[in-house]
Amino acid sequence: MTRKKKIFSIEESLPDLSGMFNNFSASPKPKQITIEKALKIILRQMEVSGNRERTISDYDLHVSHFKESEELTYLHEITYESIHLWLGNMDVSAQTRLTRLKCLKAFLSRCFDNGWFESKFWKNVKVKVDNKVKEGATDQEIKILLSLLDLTDFVQLRDATSLFLMYKTGMRVGTLANLKEEHIDFNGELLRLSGEIVKNREPLLLPFDETLAQLLSVLVNKNDEIRRAYKKDNKFVFITKYGNQIATGPSNNNIQKRLNRYAREYGLKNINPQALRRGFAKSLLEKGANLTDISRALGHSDLSVTTKYLYLDKNEVAKNLRRFL
Known part of the structure; x- marks a missing residue:
């Protein structure tokens, strides 16, 4: 036997291990x-x-x-x-x-x-739930609220921008709370969302229009002034008036609270994060976008989630089908 082979050879007498694992189970019963x-x-x-x-x-x-x-x-x-x-x-x-x-x-x-x-x-085991058709926010509701907000006030400018951003991109309020300046491509008018701030952990690209670009630009500049004044070191796009992140947890988000307040104060029932996302999706559908693109924009894992999310009632389905007759 060569020296090299001897290195890997076991010459010592070893006990029979065959019975040691007879009762072994990878998982407890x-x-x-x-x-x-x-x-x-x-x-x-x-x-x-x-x-x-x-x-x-x-x-x-x-x-x-x-x-x-x-x-x-x-x-x-x-x-x-x-x-x-x-x-x-x-x-x-x-x-x-x-x-x-x-x-x-x-x-x-x-x-x-x-x-x-x-x-x-x-x-x-099942629980039956009546699926009520949930409405999405409409252009009219968005216009009403934006007309009532004072864009010369920082907090109301921030709220208006967040409202418009969710309605025009379908962004979740949780993603919005973690949005940073590095995610905004002003030249390409595109949001480049990294997987770490998206619910399904998949990176996402969302285009935005000129109006939203202007709102975001003004907000980002104002954020810098506030952070300098209060000596805060962060690059979040949506911050409090003291320069802190707007959300301290899943159930404590200033933007969500502010939108709920506006809805009560002005009698606008569809001003909330879910209604804004739903309004975005329905708007895309009405303009002819296919379901696959809508699903990807919403960050859904599969199409079945998107179809349930849209909550199309039988009258809407009939109306949509008639266009193809």
Whole structure:
């Protein structure tokens, strides 16, 4: 045997290891794992996978509520019946019940993926919700509010710009809160959104018009003055009057609060982030944009989400189809 071969040769006598792994299982069985432990493992997996903090928090909240409400300890105690009992004891709207069920189902599916369940028995648990047609913001509502705002005042200029930006690009309010000057291409009149500020983590390009370019330009210049005055070091496009970022968390966004206030004060029911995005999507559809482009602009993961998002009622569908007869 050459010297080189001898380096990789094991000459010592070793024990027979064949029986050591007979009882080995990559994943603990349901009876061996508590719901609490499973939740901790899955939340950790989600953190490592880059899931958003809000999503992780929702898992923790709703799964813990289910466990405590039904007085369950182990995964194997979760049954079709226990899920129905949990839903039946909720004194909430059908939509809220559906949202909580979706979160629990997602958790259980992750448990299945980890090998802790042999079947997805929860798949047939359903909550029926009447899908009311949700309206989007209209050009008229946008014009009314913009005419009422004083663009010589910084806060109202900021609010007007955010309103117009969401309506003309379909941007989410969460993305807007994290928008920085580096994302704005004034020469190309294009928003170059990096994946880190987009919900689905996919980079996005959104064009904007000359009016929005002027609003953004004035706002960016005014932001510099405010940051210098209050000695703030950031490059966010939308800041408070003291130079700080407008959002401190998913549920604490100054822009969203201001839009809600304007809607109440001026009686404009469709002035909110979701209605602005929906108005953007419906406007594109009416102008002839195809569903695939609308879906990409909204940052949706697939077309089924977009079709539900548009909430087209039967009269709108009939009207759209008539153009092709």
